[in-house]
Structures are given as C-alpha cells and as structure tokens.
Amino acid sequence: MSENENGNIILKARDITKLYPGTVALNGVDFNVYRGKVNVLVGENGAGKSTLTKILAGVEVPTKGVLQLEGEDVRIQSFHDAASYGIGMIHQELNLFPNMNVAENIFVAREIATAGIHIDHKTQVEHAQKLLDRLEADIDATAQVADLRIGQQQMVEIAKALALDTRILIMDEPTSALSAAEVDVLFRVIGDLKKHGVSIVYISHRLEELVKIGDYITVLRDGNLMQEAPMKDIDVPWIIANMVGDDNDREIKHASTSTGEEVLRVENLRLARVSGGFTVDHLNFTLCRGEILGIYGLMGAGRSELFECLMGLQKEVKGNVLIEGKDITIGTVDDHIRAGLALIPEDRQREGLVQVLDVSNNMTLSSIRKFRKWIHIQNDKLKKAVHTMISDLSIKVASPQVLISSLSGGNQQKVVIGKALLTEPKVLLMDEPTRGIDVGAKGDVFGIMNKLAARGLGIIFVTSELKEIMAISDRIMVMSKGKITGEYLREEATEEMIVAASASGHKVTEHSLH
C-alpha cells in the first residue's frame, strides 16, 4: 500500500481480535475506512461484520488491537466516545421510539431546547422535515413513528444519523427494508454525503447493490479478513467466492411445477382505509398447486396488508377467499391455518418467533394440536417431527432445546418456515422471506421453496428484490397503492415492466392530489 493511499485513510483498525466466551468473533482483522468513500464490508452471517462495526461505533470493546483515527491511536469505548470522534451508526435493528413522533426521535437525547429545559418543538420539526425532504421521504415530521411502515422507519433512522455531524457513518443493512425507489434515493443521499467528505462504512447482503455503491470492499469470513480491494477491480462472483470460500453455483433456478389445479381463489378482496380509499383495493387472483406467485411492490403498496387479509388478521375485510372452493373469508387466524394457509411474517423477531422459547417450542407453536392426545402432548411424536423438519430444512442447531435467540438470522428464518410447514399448509404466504439473511441461507430458502412447490404447495411470496422475483416466480404480480397494476408470466416479464407497474399507481394519485 502506498503512502499516498495511507493519507486517504481516515480510520484504521489494526489487528482487531474480539473473543466471546467459546468463540472468536474476530481474529486479527485489519480494516481501512477511506476518506469520502463508501467502504463496503461483506461476509456471511457470523463472519464478524456486525462485531467489527460495533467496535468502530463504540458499542463493543475489542479484546486486542488498536483503532487509529487520522493516524492517531484512539480509544473508543462508548457510544459517546464514538460520537465525539464523529462516528455514527445506523443499526440493522431499528432503534426508534414508536410512542414518539418523527422529529422527537431524530433529536432524542440532543433535543433543541431553550435554556436546556424547554424543548423548541417548532425548530425541531423544521429541521427534521428538512432532513426528511433531503431524503425525499414522504414522511411528516410530526407523525408518530408507530404509524409508519418499516421502510419509512428506516428512513427516519437514516435521518437521525444525518442529524449528527458525522465524519464516518456506519450503515448496517440500511436497505433491507427499502423498496427499489427508496434505495435509489438512499444512494443519491450517500453520493451527496461523499461529496461533503463523509466516509461511509456499508454492510449489505445485496451484492449487486454493493458493486453499484461501493468504492472499496473488504470481505470477512469466519472472523478472518479475506480480501480488501478497490471495487472497480472486482465483480460479484469474486465477492461470493471470497465470502463462501468456493465457486459454488448459487444461482437461483426454478422450473415450474404448477399443476394448473386451483388451490386458492381471491375474489374482490378489499380492505378500507380509515382515512378513506382502500389499502387492499378489489383484488382478484388465483393460485395453483405447485405454483410460485411473486408479488412485487413498493413499501405501502398493500402487500403485507393483503397477507393479513388472507390470514384473517383484518376483521374489516370484504370479499371472498376460497381454499379449494371453500370460503374461509370470515374466521380467526386459527381457522385459516386449519383451512390450509400459513404465513411467514415479514418481521421475524417481532412476528415470527417467541424469543424466550427454544427451537422446538417455536417450531411446534402453530401445530401443537397435531401432537396431542386428549390434552396430553405426545413428546416422542413431537420430537420426531421437529427432528425431521430440522434435517429437512438443514437448520444448523446443536439441539432443539437451544434458545431460538442464539441462532443466526438464516436459521431463525428456517425455524419460522418449519413452524408454518408443520401445519401442513396448502398455501404458503411468505412476506420478504430473505430479508436480512446471508447469501448461503437465501439459497437454502429458495431451495426449500422449490422443493415445496414440487410437493404441490401453492406459494405466494412478497419481495422488494427484483432479481429474486424474476428468478423464482412462475408468475409475477405487481401491486401499487393497493391495486394490482401488472401481472406477468415469468417468461414475458422484464425488470423495466415490473418497475414501471410498481410506480404506476403513484403517478395517478399524485395527479389526483394536485
């Protein structure tokens, strides 16, 4: 490395080792943050990316190793240390207060206050709105965070980090909850920040995204530094090869297994919005046995709400949902599960898993009745089912009695899938099934989807990733503002068509608003 390049390094981590009881999270890793560049950090789950960024942000203290800021050794032992050096971080998990409004969240713990006691709400809201407008986020600074969709909350989180005058901004999977349009905006913001000399550390599982946005890339594997390279010299296969250690063909493929035999029919499904109009706007579609139907749409397109309607979570739903010709529209979630529907929710932590329970109890939560005799749970039968599912889905876990929270994201997701499968569903609803899991686990999830479709399950899955939806769906449906704005067979679909359809409803409403 030349002297010249060294001068361009704002933050240098040298020989960082971090030990946890029983594990080496990081093993003598070097990491350079180049001034005014996007420094990408990649690796599979458990590779040590999060640990490394937490050390940079002062959340964790390294067991060994030094941090050098502008060539000087520094000790960063707390969030406040990091903030005083101008290092800010956007965490993967949202750290917002749902009970406060957007502006209050952005200025939390550094409120703009007169004489230190009287909060100047007006100024706060003004500043917050300016930040949000800069992000082109259509969010009112006085809105309650609880009322925002996850994608919008992510934008608030980014605005919060921008409100600090950071020199180094660490972003841990900032796009995992964003739609394509929102990602574009974020990338423009990142470009803007670079121009202002802000250095960015960027973590993501979306490799295409990394190649697009990154300037330098560092690959970690199992706590070890694999490679560091300027992004212009490398490509996606190079990244994957360094991440997973072999050149496995991980490309997703799907051969249609649809039988043409209808399993789900949705007629005139609609869900009124409190503020008028419809969140789910008169939907009609069918799903066949063995078919994979992909639903694409921007945040707020009504995809998650559609799933909630199908599962019986929305009491105000109108229209008909038929499973094998049987109308099940009105009923509890339990009734819908018994009828053959199963949901893999979007937010694994909040909606999919019970953190205090072990793997076995989480997996059998929906299907526990299947294992009972009178009121008694037959443990041997249950154990066998859990073991079969663990090996079927190749879940990496020491024993079914391990706490669910100790598993990696990908394995947790597989447990959620296992829970749904144990109910022996006819139709599987998957809401962003690959959100926040690594490349390897993603491949596994798609493999599972293929296998299930081949067994005759109908699958509807929602995603914000174009590549995924193009690869795995038999049929693609695009939603916008609660309506179906496009429907294509995989053969005829192009990315341009899908993106255009996903934005179409927005233009219409803009016109009608003005």
Add this chain to the structure above:
Amino acid sequence: MNINTVSGTAGSVKSNNLQLGMLLLKLRTFIALFLVVVYFSIMAPNFLSMANMLIMVKHVAIYAFLAIGMTFVIITGGIDLSVGSIVGLAGMVAGGLIYNGLHIPFMNVTIYFHLPMVILITLAVGIACGALNGFLITRFKVAPFIATLGLLYIARGAALLLSDGKTFPNLVGSEKLGNTGFPWLGSGTILGIPLSICILVVLGLAAAYLAKCTPLGRHIYSVGGNERAALLSGVRVNRVKMFVYMFAGFCAAIAGLIIASQLVASHPASGETFELTAIAAAVLGGTSLAGGRGTIGGTIIGALVIGVLGDGMVMMGVSTFWQMVIKGIVIVAAVVVDQFQRDLQSRVALAED
C-alpha cells in the same frame, strides 16, 4: 491458527464456569429454601418437629394456591391484583350460604344447600370474578393492572356487603338443614395428611402438567413471550388470557374456602394483601414479570421460602416490623439475582453460538 486453539481452550474453561454458575443460579430458590430451613432449625427449637412442619405447610398452602394461579397470569405477561379480594369474597359466599342460606325475596323462601353445592357455587363465584377480569382485558383491552385493580375493590366491597361488614361465625351448619361438614375442609386429613396439603399437591401437579405437557400450556408461554407471533401462529390469544384469569379466580376461591373452614368463620377482610404475597412467591420462584418465563415448581418453592421465613421469624420472636423489612429484602434480592441470571444466560447463549 494459534490464537484460535489457545482462546478455544480458555473459552471452554470459562464456559464451564459459566455453566456451573448458571446451574447454581437456576437452583437458587432451592438453595434459599435449604438455607432458611437449616438456619431456623438451629435457631428455633421445635422448628423441625412434625407438628410444626405441618402447620407451616398449611400456612404455605394458602399462599401457594394463589401463587399457582398468579404464575400463569404473569407468564402471559399480565398481573392479577384481585385474587386477595376474591379470597375474601369466596369465604363470605360460602359462609353466607351456610349461615344464612340463599334468600329469594319474591318467593320468600330461603334455600340451604348441601356442602358440595356450597363449594361448587363458591368456586363458580371465583371463576366468574376471573372471567370478568379476562373479559375486561381481552374484550375492552383494559390493562391487566387496572382491570384487576378494579376487581380488587369490587370483590372486597361485595364481600363486605354480603354481611354488612360482619363476620359469619360458627360455620358448622346444622343436621336439620343438611349442610354440616364445612370445618372438615380446613381440619380434615387424608391418611394423616391435612386436606389442604392434599389439595395443594393435586392442584400443583395438575398445574405443572398443564404448563409442561398440554397445548394450552405451550400457548400460555407463547402469549407471554411474544403475543403478536403467537397470534400469527394461530394461538387464540384471547381464550388463553380468559383461561389464566379464570384459573386464578378458581385458585383464589379454593384458598378462600380453606381459610374460612380453618377458622370455622368467614371474615370479609380475609385475604387482604394476599395478592402481593402471591406475586412475591411467583417472582421468588423465577417467574418473570415481563412474561414468557416461570414454572409451577419454582412458584411453590417460592411460596415455601416466604412461608417458612415468616413462620420461622415468628417462632424466633422477631418483631413483625422487622419481618416486613426482611421479607422485602428477600423479594428484591430475588429479582436482582434473576436479572443477573438473564445477563449470564445471554452470555452462555453467545458462547454456544
């Protein structure tokens, strides 16, 4: 590579220590009970005598009934402040039915029920109070603290109204009316073991079985651990909640019956502040107020610690004021240790990762 092996061994030794620490912490209530018993058997003569033991367990049983019901409620993430008042109301209902009978004004008759019927009606009243709690909480989304606080006053008021604040004395019933035998509940024995202890054993085993081996039990834990995930998994959350409050009411009614029977009289103020003792026993036994964690076995041991501590201090002649201070310290210490265990647990989980 070198670093890996060295730290690997160091890590495993460290994690062994962690495991041992975890085990000791998990058994902490047991250890506390053991220490309390050993201490009092040295300091207080007659403490270990059979007669004294039985008396203590009979005291403990009252709290244990309430604590078992409370444990389920707390595991779902709720709280039930009304159980103490239900104890009072149940006693008064039973006492009233035996002492005054059920007077039906417009027919101008008074019905005296047989003892089994009295017991059934009393239990039904307890369950109905719990159902009202559950209804307020599930249907009207009233916070459990508030709903059961309301019931705390309502049930106590109703108990006082039944007798105009007086005690129903001498509940032996009469041969002529066919309602004798009530005192047997409190003083009777089966194979030499007091009836209340037998009931506690049966109820404790049934509750433990329910928690461990039935779908309902799994659902109770899942509702407390993550209500949203439970709902999405098809757990009928509202039914589960209804059940736990009704069960707590049922347990409270049993306690009310036994207290009234032991005293052969029912007093409208009986059971005051018992809800707090029940919560303390559950928490001492490792039930987390955040929901999702707790065991019936732990709760019963927790009740034993509180009961034995109380009785032991009485035998040693410790002043009631000091007794309160010491009980308070024990409860707070239990929660501090519980928090410590959870931190340690997450570190062990990390080590296993």
